[in-house]
Amino acid sequence: MTKLWKATGDDLELEELTEPARILREGGLIAFPTETVYGLGADARQTDAVNKIFMAKGRPSDNPLIVHIANRSQMAGLAAPPDETVSRLLDLFWPGPLTVVLPIKPGVLSPLVTAGLSTVGLRMPDHPVALQLLRAAGCPVAAPSANSSGRPSPTTAAHVYDDLAGRIDGIVDGGATGVGLESTVVEYTAPIGDGGGVLHILRPGGVSAEQLIMALPGIEVREASVHPDSSLAPRAPGMKYAHYAPRGAMTLVQGSAPEQVLARLQRELDQAHARGERTGVLTYREHADALRADTVVACGSLGDLESVAHGLYAALRQFDEAGADFIVAEACPESGIGAAIMNRLRKAAANRIIHV
Numbered sequence: 001m002t003k004l005w006k007a008t009g010d011d012l013e014l015e016e017l018t019e020p021a022r023i024l025r026e027g028g029l030i031a032f033p034t035e036t037v038y039g040l041g042a043d044a045r046q047t048d049a050v051n052k053i054f055m056a057k058g059r060p061s062d063n064p065l066i067v068h069i070a071n072r073s074q075m076a077g078l079a080a081p082p083d084e085t086v087s088r089l090l091d092l093f094w095p096g097p098l099t100v101v102l103p104i105k106p107g108v109l110s111p112l113v114t115a116g117l118s119t120v121g122l123r124m125p126d127h128p129v130a131l132q133l134l135r136a137a138g139c140p141v142a143a144p145s146a147n148s149s150g151r152p153s154p155t156t157a158a159h160v161y162d163d164l165a166g167r168i169d170g171i172v173d174g175g176a177t178g179v180g181l182e183s184t185v186v187e188y189t190a191p192i193g194d195g196g197g198v199l200h201i202l203r204p205g206g207v208s209a210e211q212l213i214m215a216l217p218g219i220e221v222r223e224a225s226v227h228p229d230s231s232l233a234p235r236a237p238g239m240k241y242a243h244y245a246p247r248g249a250m251t252l253v254q255g256s257a258p259e260q261v262l263a264r265l266q267r268e269l270d271q272a273h274a275r276g277e278r279t280g281v282l283t284y285r286e287h288a289d290a291l292r293a294d295t296v297v298a299c300g301s302l303g304d305l306e307s308v309a310h311g312l313y314a315a316l317r318q319f320d321e322a323g324a325d326f327i328v329a330e331a332c333p334e335s336g337i338g339a340a341i342m343n344r345l346r347k348a349a350a351n352r353i354i355h356v
């Protein structure tokens with residue numbers, strides 16, 4: 001049985017989360033809201049509990065989990081002390097959508113959390129319900145996104161319920177999440193010899209590369225996914241998996257002239273329609289009226305990429321609800337959070353991209 005708790009009021013009391021916190025401490029699985037997406041939490045110290053996360057999601061066991069904490073004093077027990085550069089990031093972006101990968105302190109966390117790596121990803125979420133739950137539980141909480149593996153990440157409690165009802169102990173409903181995309185995962189490598197320090201973005205997310213560059217003058221910020229020499233780019237193991245995919249096959253259309261992009265989207269849709277397929281298009285408020293398909297989803301506005309990030313995963317799920325077989329998506333600009341949006345769209349499209 002999956003229990004539901006509502007925690008949407010402004011005046012959240014710690015007692016309201018007593019039961020889900022107790023279930024976490026006792027080795028159960030609780031889904032909870034964060035500012036990015038819903039997480040599926042378990043006590044990160046208990047191997048049986050962490051194992052249940054992998055089972056419930058159908059997640060490959062070589063993909064490590066992010067450990068969530070309520071305050072910085074918890075870090076000392078889990079990882080090597082952050083140096084000056086990482087400390088600066090924590091000062092600026094915690095609590096918030098930034099995960100830092102640090103050398104692990106052995107013997108505390110279940111080895112399943114890190115999938116055998118000698119590092120651990122740590123994050124302090126910026127959400128009152130998440131922070132209250134973490135404080136009430138009093139333990140480090142391993143939490144991947146609370147979706148079935150391969151499905152779009154959940155941004156509402158209903159998405160979690162659709163994917164995991166009956167397979168987890170409970171869901172704390174804190175309403176729709178804010179950012180809508182996962183945290184940015186970074187790893188800093190200190191200067192060696194004559195070289196400078198490098199901050200590697202292992203997964204783009206809620207904190208943009210531009211924000212990180214501004215925060216760390218004089219330090220190279222390297223985006224793993226675009227670096228030409230992949231031997232120089234440590235990766236988040238999770239980035240290799242097909243992710244975020246709607247059930248229908250999706251193709252991304254990208255180009256610098258919007259008229260050409262819209263014309264190509266429509267041509268693909270018309271051809272699929274002629275083949276008898278049920279069609280869907282993911283576009284933006286500005287272009288929704290210009291396109292014809294069985295399902296037209298206007299995902300936020302091109303003038304406000306935050307609104308696109310916020311609605312992206314719900315938009316991808318809409319195509320499944322509509323039973324779309326053939327989906328085309330319009331690319332968005334890659335500045336700011338646009339880089340993370342396009343990263344997710346490429347994955348959702350399994351790299352089927354048409355350049356016009």
Ligand code: TXA
Nearest residue numbers: 036038039064065119120121144145182183236237238
């Ligand atoms: O916003 C988020 O980060 C959400 C919420 C729930 O906090 N969590 C989330 O977790 O997205 P998950 O498991 O879906 O993604 C974790 C990502 C994966 O790509 C994983 O490979 C990477 O972080 N990761 C975790 N630990 C790592 C480590 N020690 N080294 C490199 N990558 C790591």
Ligand code: MG
Nearest residue numbers: 144145153182
């Ligand atoms: Mg995930």
